[in-house]
Amino acid sequence: MNSLTDCYKLSNGVEIPCIGFGTWQTPDGDVCVSSVLSAIEAGYRHIDTAQGYGNEESVGLAVKKSGIDRKELFITSKLTNSEHGYERTLAAFEETMKKLDMDYLDLYLIHWPNPIAFRDHWQEANAGTWKAFEELYKAGRIRAIGISNFRPHHIEELMKTATVAPMVNQIRLCPGETQDEVVDYCRSHNIQLEAYSPLGVGKIFEVPEMKALAEKYGKSIAQICIRWSLQRGYLPLPKSVTPSRIKENTQVFDFELEAADVQLIADLKGCVGYSSDPDTTTF
16 A cells, blocks of 8 residues: 555445545534545545444535545445334435435445344344345445455354355454454455454554654654554544644655564554444444
8 A cells, every 4th residue: 555545445346445534523514524624635535424423424425525526435334223113214324315415325324233222133124224225235235345344254144144254354453463263264265354443543543662652763652553454454543623733644655664663563462442342332
């Protein structure tokens, strides 16, 4: 990967830019609009949002304001936890498209595999949702379909009724949190891994080993994290609302981490905590 517009190729041949701009915890309104605009101006062409983030409208508005041709952008959204099942999914998708004010999505994900509202029949709920996803995909409303926070047993259940395999799994991947079992499973099934919270939700900036690496390479800790993610074959989704940092997070193509340092970062187990267990979450 040599630039922001370099792409991974998904299993269906769709190309996805190698770094996405994350909008989790970015409040709806002016903050979201201006940060997405800053990202597009900095060269991002891949924007990641979700129904559950409550900022789809602002993302759509920023895309309009940017003046960039929609076809040049890769837009992802995700189905929220309360709307699993066939009919609910179809209605939720239309609501997302209305808020984004777009004709199609590049990628649509099931945000969590086992929400509390469906805990006693999550397999059936996911099967219905995925049926809706496949219909929307085959109708050309979505260019690629995938999942988020799914572990192998969730994917195995999904594949019992699926006719189209997920193309992406978006999970928490950051220094010390490598989810090796999930990663190995996805790679063996040609599912692209996206890394949310690649900066460990800010905790990474206090880790002494990361401070030392930043000094060694003459880069920021955030840049080290994003570069690490790319060298591991992940697709990182860094988030910021500060224009200077948004730009800084794109400047990761002019250096390479030594193999030993890539491993050192992976081995910082728990330095930024671990991801939630999708089978015991309370949402």
